[in-house]
Amino acid sequence: MGTKVNQKEKLSEEHEAPLKGTWISVGVVGAVILATYILLYGLYMARF
Structure with missing residues (x-):
């Protein structure tokens, strides 16, 4: 039984x-x- 408790503690540490x-x-x-959205929006607004 002690090994199951240790395994659960180990898994919780590895999960975090x-x-x-x-x-x-x-x-x-x-x-x-x-950044891609801002770049594309900037290019769109700068078009002639």
């Missing part, structure tokens, strides 16, 4: 660590989408 990287990746993707 990748969340930081996930949010960084989400932020980078969001920033790229936003």
